[in-house]
Amino acid sequence: MELQNLITEQGVRYHFEKGARVFKQGDDCEYIYLVEHGLLKAFYVTANGKETIKSFIKQHSIIGSLNAALCLAPCTFSLEALDTSVLIRFPFSQLLDESKRSITISQEVVQILLGLALKKERREFELLTLSATERFNNLRRTDPELVKKLTQNDIAKYLGITPVALSRIKHQ
Amino acid sequence: MELQNLITEQGVRYHFEKGARVFKQGDDCEYIYLVEHGLLKAFYVTANGKETIKSFIKQHSIIGSLNAALCLAPCTFSLEALDTSVLIRFPFSQLLDESKRSITISQEVVQILLGLALKKERREFELLTLSATERFNNLRRTDPELVKKLTQNDIAKYLGITPVALSRIKHQ
C-alpha cells in the first residue's frame, strides 16, 4: 500500500462528470491514474470512426497508456467517465523513479503489472477462441453488476460486435 | 542483464526438437523459460478441439504461464517447438524471491512485464478493431521473416481464422 499512499499524497485529484474525457487518443499523456471512485471506459476510435471498448475501469484500478508512458508516443485510446468519477493523476516517470528507490514500491508495481498482463491474457483468449455469444455469457457470468450498469451499446463495443448483433444474441 | 545471468547460471537447460512439447495445457508449471535459441508457439486447444495460437516465441524471449505461476492453477496453454530450440528453465517463485532481494532484478522484471503488457495490448487492439485481412497485412509488414518460417496453418491459427480463409485472403 506504500504505492497507493504515494499516489494519494503526491498525485493531483481530478473530478469528472459522466461523459467527460480524461484523455483523448492522440494526446501525450505520461501519467497514470488511480480511480478513487467511479466508472470509466477506455476505447479506441478507428480510422473509419468505429468505436471499440478496450476495458472498463472501476474503483481502485490504475489506468494509463503504456504506449504513451513507455514509448513517449501518443495515447492509443481515450478514457471517458461513464459515471461521476474521481481520479488521482501521477506521473509515470516518477513512478519508475520511485520504484528504483524503493523495493516495496517496485514489488507493488510488479504485482500490478502481473495482474494487468493476466487480465490482458484472458481477454486475448476470449477474443481468439470464443464466439460473441460465448463472450457475452462470460461477461454476464463474471460481472453481472457491470452489465447492469452499462448501455447495450457499450457492452457491444466491448464484445467487438454491433448493438444490433448483441440484441439478436440476447433473444437467442 | 543481472536477471539474464541469474537464469543462465542457475536455471536448467533443455533441448527440444521440432514438434516437442515444453509443457501442455493443464499441466502445473511454475517455471519461466528463457529461449536461448529456436522458435516456439504457445497455443490453446478449445473444448471442441480447435487450436488457436496465442503467440510465437523467439530467441531471447521469456515465456511462462501467468495463470500457472500467479494463481497456482494449471497452464491455460501449451508450448511447442517449431524448430530445434534450447530453453533455460527457472522457477517463477525463485524469480519473485530474487526480485524482493535485488532492486536491479526487480527493475528488470518490471521492464519485462511492461513489454509483455504492451505486446498484449497491441494484440487486443488488433483482434478488437481489425479484420483478418488487416491483421494478416500487419503481421506481414511487421515480421516478414517470421511469416516466411511459418506454415500457413500456423499463421491462420494465430490470426484467429482457418487456413482456408487465409488462402482466400492471400488471393484477394
Added chain:
DNA sequence: GAGTAGCATTAACCTATGTTAAAAACTCAT
C-alpha cells in the same frame, strides 16, 4: 399529458469467414 431525445428491437439484405471435401502443389526418402 404531448413532444422530444436517446436507447433497444426487429427485419431484410449483404459479406466475411467457417465447413467439408476434393484437387493440386510441394517435399523428401528411397
Added chain:
DNA sequence: ATGAGTTTTTAACATAGGTTAATGCTACTC
C-alpha cells in the same frame, strides 16, 4: 524420377455478424 505424406488451393454451401432503416420503448422536459 516415384510415390507417400504434407501443405495449399479451390469450390460449394452454411452461418455469424454487419448495415441500414423503420419501429417501439423509456424517460425527461415543458
